[in-house]
Amino acid sequence: MTETIADPVETIACEECDLLLRLPEVPPGAKARCPRCGYTLMSSSSDPLNRPLALAIAAAITFIVAHTTPLMGLSAVGRHASTTIAGGALEMWRTGEQLTAVIIAFCAGIAPGGYILFMLTVLIAVRRPPAPQWVGEMLRWGRAIKPWSMNEVMILGILVALIKIAELATVEAGIGMYAVGALMVLLTAISITVDPREAWKRIAWADEQ
Numbered sequence: 001m002t003e004t005i006a007d008p009v010e011t012i013a014c015e016e017c018d019l020l021l022r023l024p025e026v027p028p029g030a031k032a033r034c035p036r037c038g039y040t041l042m043s044s045s046s047d048p049l050n051r052p053l054a055l056a057i058a059a060a061i062t063f064i065v066a067h068t069t070p071l072m073g074l075s076a077v078g079r080h081a082s083t084t085i086a087g088g089a090l091e092m093w094r095t096g097e098q099l100t101a102v103i104i105a106f107c108a109g110i111a112p113g114g115y116i117l118f119m120l121t122v123l124i125a126v127r128r129p130p131a132p133q134w135v136g137e138m139l140r141w142g143r144a145i146k147p148w149s150m151n152e153v154m155i156l157g158i159l160v161a162l163i164k165i166a167e168l169a170t171v172e173a174g175i176g177m178y179a180v181g182a183l184m185v186l187l188t189a190i191s192i193t194v195d196p197r198e199a200w201k202r203i204a205w206a207d208e209q
């Protein structure tokens with residue numbers, strides 16, 4: 001059995017009462033509470049690797065569906081047209097709304113796609129510790145890109161587009177729209193279940209060998 005280098009015991013301050021504490025190793029499924037005020041300092045997921053991996057795979061499939069099926073369809077005077085997320089962004093770019101187009105492309109495409117890709121890579125790589133150091137780098141990128149993926153900006157953009165089109169034609173939500181909804185739930189679920197500390201423990205640091 002290979003033993004990886006564990007984190008040094010972490011000193012943290014309780015978010016509720018500012019008591020300084022040295023956080024011990026928390027066994028899977030257990031919680032660490034502040035001895036003074038009872039605030040939950042940390043809860044360790046009972047399945048910190050398999051559950052987020054399953055969710056990440058589901059998110060990757062949903063992401064592909066969300067981007068390849070029509071987000072919305074519209075009918076006007078006997079004609080039917082539909083658009084995907086990329087198609088919508090491209091149309092906004094063409095009609096002079098470049099900023100909105102860039103925001104939608106980034107928040108609905110690049111950011112969630114990157115997040116899913118990074119998390120998949122990390123979760124697969126840490127299954128057989130010690131994982132190489134670049135996995136830690138990827139974990140950081142995932143954390144940096146997460147707030148940008150599928151946030152309110154994107155939903156707002158889609159709503160604005162829908163309202164504009166609804167003035168001209170009958171709009172019906174496509175499969176892509178439902179996939180976007182499901183993807184938002186999945187992305188949130190990954191960030192809840194994934195335990196970066198568990199992944200960090202499995203990453204070998206080149207300078208410590």
Ligand SMILES: [Zn+2]
Nearest residue numbers: 014017034037
């Ligand atoms: Zn406390």
